[in-house]
Amino acid sequence: MxxxxxxxxxxxxxxxxxxxxxxxxxxxxxxxxxxxxxxxxxxxxxxxxxxxxxxxxxxxxxxxxxxxxxxxxxxxxxxxxxxxxxxxAANDFQLGNRKTEWHKPDVSRYQDRTFMGYHRHDGSVGTANYWLVIPLVFCENRNINVLKEALTAKLGFAKPRGYENEVDSLINMYQTGKSAAELLQADLQLTPESIGAHKLFKNIDGIKFINHDMGCGGTKTDSDALCGLLAGYITHPNIAGATVLSLGCQHAQASILQTEILKRDANFNKPLIVLEQQQLGTESALLHEALKQTFVGLIEANKQERQPAPLSKLCIGLECGGSDGFSGISANPTLGYLSDMLVALGGSVVLAEFPELCGVEQELSDRCIDEPTAKKFMNLMQTYNARAEADGSGFYANPSPGNIKDGLITDAIKSAGAAKKGGTSPITAVLDYPEKVTQPGLNLLCTPGSDIESTTAEVASGANIVLFTTGLGTPTGNPVAPVVKISTNTKLYQKMPDIIDIDCGTIIEGEETIEQTAIRMLELVIDIASGNQQTKAQKLGQDDFIPWKRGVSL
The missing domain is CATH 2.30.130.110 (Archaeosine Trna-guanine Transglycosylase; Chain: A, domain 4)
Structure with missing residues (x-):
């Protein structure tokens, strides 16, 4: 159009x-x-x-x-x-001829453009500078929360609050004899109020505290994959350093985590604090040590400053969630055009959600740069679908009730539109979860179609920004990488302005072309990557993190 x-x-x-x-x-x-x-x-x-x-x-x-x-x-x-x-229904696929010709967009205007990022020793560049605090096992979740309560507000990283004031209003109304009906009719106005001390460390964007329900009690495969995922976050370009809490007896051992870190960065030299509760003894001993060492680590991390970096240092994760019948017409093709622009500039993009590539396997396998890469993709797709079918499901069951209600009534319809996020460039690498991106160009990453699991995995693989399209509305964010929310239709953009960053409904309305919208989107990406603007998810503190248990999740 x-x-x-x-x-x-x-x-x-x-x-x-x-x-x-x-x-x-x-x-x-x-x-x-x-x-x-x-x-x-x-x-x-x-x-x-x-x-x-x-x-x-x-x-x-x-x-x-x-x-x-x-x-x-x-x-x-x-x-x-x-x-x-x-x-x-979807066509079968087989190893075919290489089809690596593509529509390479004119990116001359962006050849010399830069963003302001944090340069890491391994050559990657972060779009943010976070300290990470994570548990190796769910047993440590409470201690992570205690550290969060102790550090966040005092160091000036707390998000503005407002709902506490509204609760105060309800309490006052109740105590003064207002009825239940009057309480329900009350017009509570959100009145944000800053809390916490003035930001102490100027060059640190925040301390991110992550919880999860894994590390022990499940399969050894899942705990090993968890260590790989956490290693991906620790070595991520947006992370300056990390504090890791371990119980000691769990499957996800600190030694496995260290091995996974060195797989991703053989010369790893970020500040890394690993504390084991069963070795230190009391909870207070663990937490006191964690507080002291983390504070010293923050002092070191604060020495880093933003410096100019070429756009080739961007690694963009491509994601969709709450998709609708316009996703494959407006927002996803816009991401595809932006993906081609970034690839042409030497950057990296990550297309994931393998259940949502069902039906387009032939096209994608033909676009792989060589036969081994194509075979790896086809094998992952076949193995994943077979595992799902063995458990009584399959890729055909991927569309959600919301997808179906808004026009995506088969998995192949959903998939054909979802694949448009990957543009037209050759596929340079196929990665199995939770492998790291090491090649510029378009990378395929095996993940579920589940929004948060897939976003979590893309960031672990190195995405320093995620572009997330939605037709129904979802608040999804990530602890360490900005997630830019993109609406497929203007009605959604107007209805949920607190979670949507950019509107692609202009394409449906005939106001813009896909190319024009992609250029507008890239400008926003550069601004966010430079720290000049926060995404709506960042402003809301939407830090979603769910590791993939390698069993069936569509």
């Missing part, structure tokens, strides 16, 4: 036999398409699809030029497709 042109429907690919409604359409509406006129047989809501021809049971449904479903009943020409008349 071109700027300033508003359409009521769109065909995404010339091979598609369905059109996507861009606004609510009523039965009987005349649709003029490709020199022919058809009449809508059903009411079709915006984001949903209707057929170009009459279809019989067993016929194929194509979107984005690929098979996305099979009909289960006859559908009249102009009939809406729903969960009641089609089911998921």
């Amino acid at each position: 071109s700027a300033s042109t508003r359409h009521t429907y769109i065909q995404i690919h010339p091979l598609d036999n369905v059109l996507v409604a861009l606004q609510d359409l009523t039965a009987g509406t005349q649709i003029n398409f490709a020199g022919h006129t058809l009449t809508l047989a059903d009411n079709v809501q915006a984001k949903h699809k209707f057929t170009l021809q009459a279809l019989q049971p067993g016929d194929s449904i194509y979107m984005y030029g690929v098979l996305v479903g099979k009909t289960t009943t006859a559908i009249a020409q102009g009939g809406g497709i729903t969960v009641n008349n089609i089911v998921h």
